[in-house]
Amino acid sequence: MNRVGASAVANVVSPASAAVFQAPAGDADRALVEALRAGETRAGEALFAAYAPYVRKVVTRVLGPDAETLDLVQDVFVIALESLHKLQNPGALRPWLAQIAVFQARGCIRRRKQWSIVRLFAPEKLPEPRIAHADFEGSEALVATYRLLSTLGADERIAFALRFIEGMELSDVAHACGVSLATIKRRLARAESRFVTLARREPALVDWIGGEP
């Protein structure tokens, strides 16, 4: 076992707990990636323990409360473990995972829209959007926001959610979406314009956005 692998394993608190990297930073991420590439079993669990909450948060920001969130989180980690060799900068593990999560969420959004087209539902006749996990309840503002976001294109919706709900910097949003800064700015402009127009007619959001101009 090399020195990096040993330090990663030594950080394991106990066999019962894989909550190792509590404040992921560049060095800890590099050590974790090294341990993963070396095939350390506990490192895999440590990766999940460290980043599953974050990945789940990113997916939830994009999709809102959704019955498929856990499936998507699982898919993100399976993909990450399978494609670890593609990670060029081990210190950037967190944004890399965010990128995979965004890609999976985007695929989910697109699949649903394609299915609704195949079914020939007119948009106004769609059943209630599947946004609620059985135990999820939310304020009217939260519910209304994701209802409006579901009417945007996938790219605009994702950009809006990451920028304004997750609070990412523009450069981080661009990286997560895999596009240039200029492109993400254009998407945000479209998303913001559409969202504000719709939100002005939503009772739950009008106090935030302001009424009809």
Add this chain to the structure above:
Amino acid sequence: MSAPREQMLRRLGRQLAAEQDAQLAGSEELATRAATRAVAAHVAARSAGSSLATAAQSGPSRTLLTVGALAAAVCISALWLHTLPLQVAVTGGAPLSVDQTAGSPDREVELSFSDRSEIALARAARLRLLALTRKGATLRLEAGSARVHITPDRGGDFTLHAGGFAVHVTGTRFVIDYQARDEVLSVRMLEGSVLVTGCALTTPQVLSVGQPFRASCSDRSRPQGISKSPVEVAHAPSLGTESRVPPQPPTREPDVAPARAEHRPHTRPVSPQEHLEPAVSSSAGVQPSASKRGWQQLARAGKFKAAYRLGRRAQLASLPVDEALLLGDAARLSGETRAARHIYERVRSLHPGSDAAAAAAFACGRLQFDQRAAYSDAARWFELYLREREAGPLAREARGRLVEALVKSGQHAAATRAAQTYLSTYPTGPHAAFARRVLQTE
């Protein structure tokens, strides 16, 4: 984007993020447990591969090979389980396999799917299972009638064939009847919507609550489509009257009438436009505009989707409480569950302690039960109604629904107590048979 607008959106975003984080924190353990197994198995399998390579280089190691084989088996099992199709069982628990037909000439038969969807076949109905997938099933109703409940919000994908028709379902409740001799299909929506294709339908028909459907494959000389006979529309369910017995014509809820009296007179600012409208009799003593007058009439005529579309922007605080409840019903019965929940909750906050507030609690329980399969939450709402109106007009229904919700949410001890209470109070009520079954299984 202007700076003020960006700041406004960021403020909204922070509020929403805080709310989401609070929800996620409450369910973190479940999420972690659910996903860790599959990921850990995958990681273990990869580690087993490394271990095998090491063992091959350094010499035989029986222990490592055994661990590796077990880990690989766990990984394969985890991935395999994830792709398994749904399972379905008939009354009594016997599994139903593909190409088998369910039904009985002399009794009802229930099919239960592993995603909690259910199909109840009437006597002499026959239903053939054609295919099962991870998210749904394909079935053929060969004859008779069935009540269908597909669990919403789970990505369900079901198709029911009946003669030359096909009914495509994602998550809803409806009653379907197929008369094989005349090739006549009837569909009555209870909640949500479905898509019907086939036979002489030139375009797929979207059916929602309040749009009964009846069509025949044998008569191709005239266009087929949605039947909107006044009789069928009048039988659309309304708050408090829907139950598992045959539907009754809608009636006004008795608890709403007292609420109407409580809050009369009701005043609000009248817009200049409304002054130009002809005077209309209203319990509120105001003269609503044409569009606001229209949505109430549409709702009372059972045209819930159109009613909600027209009335959705009404200011709830300005509406008489019975009309606010009516708007909530219109939203609920047209499938707008979120909006319905919002309206009912507003009624409760605007008119606390009133009969209408209690009725709104009952309606929330129905929403959670029927359209979200959130049975624990539904039970809480029914209990709330009973606390507020123990002997109210909806008490019998609330007690019966409470037993169902407690059973479905796994609270068996509470379900037993609720069943005993129901039978002691309503020994011949609509839920009496169900309550007895609950007591027999305890």
